[in-house]
Amino acid sequence: MKKLPQISEAELEVMKIIWRHPHSNTKEVIEKLSKTSSWSPKTIQTMLLRLIKKGALHHYKDGRVFVYVPNVEESDYIEVESQSFLNRFYNGTLNSMVLNFLEKDKLSEDEINELYDILEERKRKKE
Numbered sequence: 001m002k003k004l005p006q007i008s009e010a011e012l013e014v015m016k017i018i019w020r021h022p023h024s025n026t027k028e029v030i031e032k033l034s035k036t037s038s039w040s041p042k043t044i045q046t047m048l049l050r051l052i053k054k055g056a057l058h059h060y061k062d063g064r065v066f067v068y069v070p071n072v073e074e075s076d077y078i079e080v081e082s083q084s085f086l087n088r089f090y091n092g093t094l095n096s097m098v099l100n101f102l103e104k105d106k107l108s109e110d111e112i113n114e115l116y117d118i119l120e121e122r123k124r125k126k127e
Contacts, residue, residue: 026065
């Protein structure tokens with residue numbers, strides 16, 4: 001498993017903006033986050049600096065503004081965090097998680113049908 005920086009829930013919201021809009025400057029990040037959070041611009045700038053220190057982002061100066069670029073791919077982050085979740089709660093097995101959701105009636109009939117279709121498609125590809 002890849003070693004990625006530890007990213008808090010709040011920092012993850014910042015990363016989602018950068019992943020969707022790489023090469024965004026500070027003002028753009030603040031504008032986008034202001035639509036979904038009540039954080040002050042100073043708080044957002046602090047989180048950007050933390051993410052740089054952790055190695056999740058890098059930045060460069062373009063004229064008078066800083067532009068932010070992710071060092072961590074979103075797909076890599078999701079893969080590592082998903083595996084970490086499975087390890088912590090389901091002993092690393094996906095089927096245990098799915099069974100838990102099925103037994104607790106957490107999946108709708110549409111979701112079950114979608115899972116079934118996905119599994120059938122994967123099964124056909126392997127044959």
